Amino acid sequence: MAVAIEAERLVKKFGQHVVLDELSFTVDEGTVLGVLGPNGAGKTTAVKAVTGLCALDSGSARILGHSVSKESNVVKQLTGFSGQYAAVDEDLTTMENLVLVGRLYGHTKSDAQRRAHELVEAFDMGSYARKRVAQHSGGMRRRVDLACALVGTPKVLVLDEPTTGLDPSSRVSLWQMIQGLVGDGMTLLLTTQYLEEADVLADQILVMSKGRQVAHGAPEDLKGRLGGEQVVVELASTEADTARAAKVVEGILAGTGAQIATQDGQLSFRVPDASRWLASCVSALTADGISIGGLSVKAPTLDDVFFALTGDSMEPTEPDAQLAFITGGS
Numbered sequence: 001m002a003v004a005i006e007a008e009r010l011v012k013k014f015g016q017h018v019v020l021d022e023l024s025f026t027v028d029e030g031t032v033l034g035v036l037g038p039n040g041a042g043k044t045t046a047v048k049a050v051t052g053l054c055a056l057d058s059g060s061a062r063i064l065g066h067s068v069s070k071e072s073n074v075v076k077q078l079t080g081f082s083g084q085y086a087a088v089d090e091d092l093t094t095m096e097n098l099v100l101v102g103r104l105y106g107h108t109k110s111d112a113q114r115r116a117h118e119l120v121e122a123f124d125m126g127s128y129a130r131k132r133v134a135q136h137s138g139g140m141r142r143r144v145d146l147a148c149a150l151v152g153t154p155k156v157l158v159l160d161e162p163t164t165g166l167d168p169s170s171r172v173s174l175w176q177m178i179q180g181l182v183g184d185g186m187t188l189l190l191t192t193q194y195l196e197e198a199d200v201l202a203d204q205i206l207v208m209s210k211g212r213q214v215a216h217g218a219p220e221d222l223k224g225r226l227g228g229e230q231v232v233v234e235l236a237s238t239e240a241d242t243a244r245a246a247k248v249v250e251g252i253l254a255g256t257g258a259q260i261a262t263q264d265g266q267l268s269f270r271v272p273d274a275s276r277w278l279a280s281c282v283s284a285l286t287a288d289g290i291s292i293g294g295l296s297v298k299a300p301t302l303d304d305v306f307f308a309l310t311g312d313s314m315e316p317t318e319p320d321a322q323l324a325f326i327t328g329g330s
């Protein structure tokens with residue numbers, strides 16, 4: 001598979017602050033790389049650098065083999081970018097925005113109008129076509145913004161936090177649009193603070209912290225690095241039982257490498273293929289006269305991975321951040 005985006009040892013400093021620290025990654029054609037990391041990790045700077053929107057101190061980037069610094073005109077034709085804040089003109093209608101972008105790409109008026117109509121139809125924006133963007137909801141603005149990024153029919157699309165601030169249903173509908181584009185062969189580089197978003201959209205995930213890569217892999221591989229699912233056993237009774245129960249479970253899991261953590265009336269441990277061990281743990285505990293009040297098995301989330309890798313939480317601070325954790329693999 002050909003490489004569509006290539007970033008090699010990117011370094012960017014703002015004064016003394018090293019924002020990108022020898023960051024390298026590639027994105028294969030037709031695939032999605034999700035760049036994940038907390039506020040200030042350097043995600044926006046990284047994606048701006050590979051689209052030529054941010055000059056580097058050192059390192060190089062190429063889009064479909066073309067140097068971002070030396071062949072910027074070719075790169076502009078090949079790449080669509082949608083930034084964190086919708087860049088559309090609020091005083092213009094959806095159509096006017098799309099036609100304006102087309103004209104900026106050098107399209108004739110009739111070609112720009114034809115492309116604008118195509119995008120309005122593709123993104124189901126018919127009833128908003130003649131409305132000023134100022135009257136649009138946040139979700140519809142992001143949709144217009146995404147459509148603007150596609151006016152030049154790019155082969156590579158870069159989206160910086162495309163759904164931040166959107167309500168759950170707008171977020172899901174934007175995901176569906178993005179999935180449609182990828183289904184049609186688009187290469188996508190996406191930044192997000194939402195673990196669920198990366199999980200849903202990305203083939204590969206790059207986890208960043210302080211301008212560096214802290215992990216890279218398929219969502220399932222990253223989750224697999226934690227050593228399996230987390231099993232929590234709630235005991236029906238006392239503190240004394242907890243230590244005894246831990247000993248019993250330790251005996252069952254001997255040789256698996258699982259570490260058993262205890263709290264009053266609760267044991268928890270991670271073990272690959274948890275279902276294989278559950279029945280024997282439960283029978284051994286019951287045989288020892290220990291009653292079980294509850295049992296749960298939780299698949300690792302990307303947040304767990306991030307915490308394990310950096311000792312830091314990925315959890316964003318926005319009020320709607322909960323969304324990322326409701327279905328995030330748990």
Ligand SMILES: Nc1ncnc2c1ncn2[C@@H]1O[C@H](COP(=O)(O)OP(=O)(O)OP(=O)(O)O)[C@@H](O)[C@H]1O
Nearest residue numbers: 014019037038039040041042043044045046084193
């Ligand atoms: N133009 C600038 N001048 C000075 N510092 C900057 C500039 N742009 C970004 N930074 C700093 O670089 C660091 C990384 O910023 P960046 O926007 O790339 O992070 P991010 O991971 O995208 O964060 P967020 O999720 O908040 O958007 C931050 O500490 C930011 O304050």
